[in-house]
Amino acid sequence: MVLLALLLAVSAMAIDEMPDFVDPRDNQVYKTVQIGHQRWFAENLRFKLKGTYCYDKNDANCWKYGRLYTWAAAMRLVDFYNTRVAKEAVKKVHDVCPNGWRVPTNKDWKNLMFYAGKMGRSDGVGISLKSKEGWDRELRIPYGSDEFGFNALPAGERHYVGMFMDAGASTQFWASNEYDAYGAYFWRLTYDSRSLEMVYEAKENAISVRCIEEKKYELREQPPPPVVVVPEVVKVKNQEISTIHIGDQVWMARNLDTEVPGSFCYMDDKGLCEKYGRLYTWAAAMNLPDEYLNKSSRDTVKRIHRGVCPVGWHIPSIYDFERLDAYLKDIDDAVGVGANLKARDVWPETENSMPGQNGWGFSALPGGYRLDLMSFVGLDSITGFWSSSEKDSISGLLWGLYADRDEFVRDSSNKVAAFPVRCVMDPPGVDEIYDSTAIFDRRDENRYKTVDIGGHRWMAENLRFAAPGSFCYEDKEIRCRSYGRLYTWSTAMRLPEDYIENPVENQQFLEHQGICPDGWHMPTHDEWMSLGQAAVNLRKGSVAAALKMRDGWNRGGAAITEASGFKAIPAGARYNDGEFAELGTSAYFWEASGGDGAGAGYWNLLNSKDEFVHAEDFERTAFSVRCVMNSVPEVKKVQKGSPAASAKTAPPAK
DSSP states (O other): OOOOHHHHOOOOOOOEEEEEEEOTTTOOEEEEEEETTEEEESSOOOOOOTTEEOGGGOHHHHHHHOOEEOHHHHTTOOGGGGSSOOHHHHTTSOOSSOTTEEOOOHHHHHHHHHHHHHHOOSSSHHHHHBOSSSOOOOTTSOOOOOTTSOOBOOOBEEOTTSOEEOTTTEEEEEEEEEOSSSEEEEEEEETTOSOOEEEEEETTSBBBOOOEESSOOOOSSOOOOOOOOOOEEEEETTEEEEEEEETTEEEESSOOOOOOTTEEOGGGOHHHHHHHOOEEEHHHHTTOOGGGGSSOOTTTOOSSBOTTSOTTEEBOOHHHHHHHHHHHHHHOOSSOHHHHHBOTTTSOOOTTOOOOOOTTSOOBOOEEEEOSSSOEEEETTEEEEEEEEEEETTEEEEEEEETTOOSOEEEEEETTSEEOOOOEEOOOOHHHHOOTTOEEETTTTEEEOEEEETTEEEESSOOOOOOTTEEOGGGOHHHHHHHOOEEEHHHHHTOOTTTTTSOOTTOOOTTOOTTSOTTEEOOOHHHHHHHHHHHHHTTSSOHHHHHBOSSSSOTTOSOOOOTTSOOBOOOOEEOTTSOEEOTTTEEEEEOSOOBTTBOEEEEEEETTOSOEEEEEEOSOOEEBOOOEEOOSOSSOOOOTTOSOSSOOOOOOOO
16 A cells, blocks of 8 residues: 555654663573663563473473463462462562562553553554564554564463463463462453453463563653543533533533432531532432332333433433443553543552543542441442443442442442432434434435535535445444444445556546445545635634544544534544554545546545645555535536546446
8 A cells, every 4th residue: 555654654662772681590681671660571581490381392482482480480489379369478479580570560560551552653552562573463453563662472371281372372471469369360462452451360371471670760751641621511401510522422520419319428428419429229310219129120211211310311321331431442542441430639549550540521539339228338449320220120230430440340239229320411313413414325324414615515424334345443333333434445436446457438427426325426636625725714723623523533633623514533444454453543535536547546634643635545445435415417527637537427326
């Protein structure tokens, strides 16, 4: 694929190399690297002792990948502690790393993930940490970039039954934290994932060890400052409500504080109600009689249930919470969803958790809950939010935040317990989303917003028509709903796959319908130019700022004004090798030009740039499509110099 250097040139992050370290025990030499405040081995440990293995019992693999250690061996304990709690024994010995170094804790790994996620330029923390070579290939996942010099090799593991597995496909690194007598935590990278994941597994498995120095260093480059989200205030029946947008959802920025029977202030202190909101039994939250505390509400509570929320708002269903969780996981893998939802400078920091980030203004506070008729618990350490969904007749489902966890956890509780309520705005109806200018595509009953820009009526959403040769990002249907589909140029134009190399006369038209609905066509070069000029004429920031929509773009990019109404969303691309990339950072749109020695034309917006750039592509990449309403009579004339060699009326869509 031919791409302008201006578009894809990304300056590589300078690796903060440190001096090599010589292990005095066996004179092994290890490269080291500084990442954030921490200095890490840039190689897996090779120190030999009982309970360690070379992959496939081959010494050459120890030199290539390092040794594989059971958890007890990594903690320098006898095998007995692979099946026993080792909390007290660990305090008495130093682990397998050299003096001055140690096996990382979960918190160390989380700090690494945080820094790599905030400072990395790759599409995922896992990509940033993987070595550039040696990994099995998954077409949808980019190659490792090793941009911090961590050089994670796919060393595989030895299963406790004695089988070696997954060299080339995965690597696992022990943490010093136990899970229970039989299990401990480790951190995993796999060939088919962009993520660095915390997992727990049997201590008797043998995996890799990375050592971290018992010393902190000054940061050589600071991560970007936390984003400050200012809630938007809306009025509901003269009551002001602070709201925040997260993806396509609108949430209250504070817990509900509406006094109804079955609601309480923590410890009956009204001052705590003002700070944390009220606590509601499940029935009170649903605005149902107390009989529903031990009775199923299956025929009473609907998918969108208002409950105690104001008009236009509802108690979140379990699906609303799952959508929130999925969106935040997708948009920010530097911290857990729970850490992103927690308020800053309020939650206690523990050895297993990161500080609250409040990355989206959700401002969740640790307000505790009412356990039963008399007990209040969890102040300053726990909060949970009722959903409208039940587990059974006496239990309701909720989503919880805990001081010692970074995740947003699906949980349940007896309905008589009292938890906070966080309302979510009702989804807009069709009439609210689409006005009389919207398109109704009869082929699949999709609707699209439209906007007049520069004398042309454009789609204000990406096309979602499911034609053969089109894709959802990473093959996930939810991405098609949010970002539209990705189309190869030939699919978008409804032309043969080899048209660019072997163009045929009379196949392109001045208003070339291609994949667009009836009455609409693929935009020409001149129409894209007209769009850009109209954005310039608005005099509200750059062209790119005016064309981009506010939602979807990664934080910390160029300014966005959304002034034009075009609402370009960063849907990324699918390359001809099957790899998906650049979701959240780039938007690509096809134009109706190509062939006769020219590549397929497209236009591009980048998160970090204030530019709207034209380029050509000679591969079978898949980009987004925006359509333009037809404006010329049915019989069309070719403009001189147009890529349409012979002007005809466009054939109807097949």
